[in-house]
Amino acid sequence: GMPVEQNPPALSLYEGADSGLRCNFSTTMKSVQWFQQNHRGRLITLFYLAQGTKENGRLKSTFNSKERYSTLHIKDAQLEDSGTYFCAGSRNMGYKLTFGTGTSLLVDP
Amino acid sequence: NAGVIQTPRHKVTGKGQEATLWCEPISGHSAVFWYRQTIVQGLEFLTYFRNQAPIDDSGMPKERFSAQMPNQSHSTLKIQSTQPQDSAVYLCASSRDWASSYEQYFGPGTRLTVL
Numbered sequence: 001g002m003p004v005e006q007n008p009p010a011l012s013l014y015e016g017a018d019s020g021l022r023c024n025f026s027t028t029m030k031s032v033q034w035f036q037q038n039h040r041g042r043l044i045t046l047f048y049l050a051q052g053t054k055e056n057g058r059l060k061s062t063f064n065s066k067e068r069y070s071t072l073h074i075k076d077a078q079l080e081d082s083g084t085y086f087c088a089g090s091r092n093m094g095y096k097l098t099f100g101t102g103t104s105l106l107v108d109p
Numbered sequence: 110n111a112g113v114i115q116t117p118r119h120k121v122t123g124k125g126q127e128a129t130l131w132c133e134p135i136s137g138h139s140a141v142f143w144y145r146q147t148i149v150q151g152l153e154f155l156t157y158f159r160n161q162a163p164i165d166d167s168g169m170p171k172e173r174f175s176a177q178m179p180n181q182s183h184s185t186l187k188i189q190s191t192q193p194q195d196s197a198v199y200l201c202a203s204s205r206d207w208a209s210s211y212e213q214y215f216g217p218g219t220r221l222t223v224l
Contacts, residue, residue, distance in 0.1 A: 095165075
């Protein structure tokens, strides 16, 4: 199977809604990064995690290396959250990233 | 801090021509990575350097693609005899490679179009 399985592939939310994205890894990863790709194609890092949970405003991410998954939770979705979200895992510290296939998020008013 | 700089932002070449893409990593970062993004393949790793030395080029197509890092302030990705299937956004990233964080910072990418 795919080394990084990301779900859902597409997500449509109304403003104010909460939702979550998940990445499952076929192999043990030592760290994960979550990105938002904006309309210009720029990859903006949302989180870098080697373990545990981090929060930043309305976003929260969890990484469980042993269970081979990571999640990104979006709370109170806003229009500007629309875009494509990618997770990427690294099998070793300082190693290459293996990307998920992305989640296309559309937030409607 | 200007972040990772990539030039040009857009490049259009004819089939069979050569394309050279440039990346300037964040000052002080010791690792430089190249990825490319296409609709079909998504985001895929090409090659990376640490302290200017090539570490892993397992993602590079065996023919026509080469990458170098002649000094700590820039890396180049060269594609010889470009083909339409080479059309993609080529992304460069750098990281500090410290024990506290190996986060990769991405540049804006170079959109290569091969006609």
